[in-house]
Amino acid sequence: MFLDELAGKGGEWLKGTGPESDIVISSRIRLARNLAEFPFVRKCSDGDKLAIEARVSEVINQQSKWSDPVSYHRIDEMNDLDRQFLVERQLISRELAESNGARSVLIDSGEKFSVMINEEDHLRIQAVQSGLDLTEAWHRINAIDDFVDSCLHYAFHPRYGYLTACPTNVGTGMRVSVMLHLPALVMTRELEKVFRSLQKINLAVRGLYGEGSEAMGDFYQISNQITLGKSEIELVQQVNEVIPVMIEYERKARDFLLRESRDELSDRVSRAHGILQNAKTISSEETMHLLSSIRLGVNMGLIEVDIPMLNRLFLQTQPAHLQKMIGGKLDIADRNVQRAQYLKKSFNISDN
């Protein structure tokens, strides 16, 4: 089955390639769109949701319309494990996984785009590129949007732009976001300062999987907060301009650490490696934390570990991924034991 095949792979957004990929994990754009002839999802009856799902899927779930293979999944007919699996891969949102009624997702086999039906809006289209490449993500999502627009009647107001369920998305309906790996800024405790300055220019920061500014594995996502009054190109540009500054901050923090506390850093990286190879039980959170130290160590030349493997482990050690790979539901204690075994095996293979 398609999802089982995905479990063994890394996903576009953690491939670890593309420009500035030592710091920039992925570039992502999503568009919120609604059909003019239906109420917003929150006001929908079960029948409305079914009708919207049928209408949209009829258009997008046609292999002939896509150059690469796609797969289509009804979330409401899916078990919890598969839903969580798609959330971990960032192919669907937690909201889509946890809501009710007819809802689905179309996924590109390369995981470079996905379309959610009946999330907060009737359609949520997203495109992802590994590394810093918002331009490519923009070209792809723009083409998808044009195609869908040619087949469906979007709710659009000549003055306000695309109408969305939440007023914060009105206008372009676009969110541009970049996922960064910022372990050195975390270690030097400079992150808060940097984030405050981003908020002043209306950019939002949130941690991967975490709530608020907490981040698992030192992964942070920076995105636009404003969707109205600027063109799509301007929104892409605003994020595109600030990312090099963030990269520069992180690089400076790394240089500082190398200069001022190379031994401590090297110790931390090496211990992380030792623990991941030797733990008999380990939580997902601790795993992310230790993988983050090793990823930093590799990028700073302190240790040799295969980066694509590390990126894959960030994803594969998540609860649902682990259970899909093992082939069944496991409670937390068993997951922690299986995770430790999987990590040990992965690092031993990589060392040989």
Added chain:
Amino acid sequence: MFLDELAGKGGEWLKGTGPESDIVISSRIRLARNLAEFPFVRKCSDGDKLAIEARVSEVINQQSKWSDPVSYHRIDEMNDLDRQFLVERQLISRELAESNGARSVLIDSGEKFSVMINEEDHLRIQAVQSGLDLTEAWHRINAIDDFVDSCLHYAFHPRYGYLTACPTNVGTGMRVSVMLHLPALVMTRELEKVFRSLQKINLAVRGLYGEGSEAMGDFYQISNQITLGKSEIELVQQVNEVIPVMIEYERKARDFLLRESRDELSDRVSRAHGILQNAKTISSEETMHLLSSIRLGVNMGLIEVDIPMLNRLFLQTQPAHLQKMIGGKLDIADRNVQRAQYLKKSFNISDN
């Protein structure tokens, strides 16, 4: 030089052999003795100390009187590193290392006994056996005491017994002590309770190197507090009777841990192994702590590591030992780096 040769060896008290050696590290007896014709050390002039040192060393520093090779060292002519080295090996006390004036130690090459001159008392004789073997220690120290007594005039009172600088040693002048490794009682938090019951029967407990009840590496020493009103044999018996009870407590705690939290314990042991093999810098305290977990793991069948090597590492990773092996004075940061390298090397050799 003699001390440099010792640095590479484990010492009798950490040899890891003898009865009950998975829990009982060593059995030790010391006698406090004073010469009748001199004041106690604290009241001595520099000249008195010189005279005592000369008088006692004349008797004990004769190879012909001892069956095994002995070495004799003037502590006041020794550098700080060598003094600390002898303290770490428990061949001299911290007090002897840090006091003033003429003072010395005679050491048996097998480290089964030593005689300190001008510590708190004119003579402090000690005998050590690996494992639980107070009887052998008693026979050895009794023979040494008889020999010294035949050559020198001890301060002895027909009613009070041997007179000593501190009233708590008057009578037999004997302290009987056993060093135990009690990691499971520490983990199950039962140690305080056990220690309180020991205090009720006038036995003292103190941690190795640590002050009060704090212990590095979960090593605890149990000894008699009373020296007066009981015969030497009775004092040995009192400690000898309580040790099997302590061993039983520790074994029960180990069984409990195996039964109730085998996975967590196995994880802890394996991580300790991973950290000691991978750290780039590590303190003496953390090293002791991790070695203690591994020692427990070996004795519980959770991991395979050479116990004599572990015992040796407890000693060789101490600051003075490390510096003597490297061959020079090092500051703390450099010691921590050298310690990590030494540990890595030791474990890698032992794994192959």
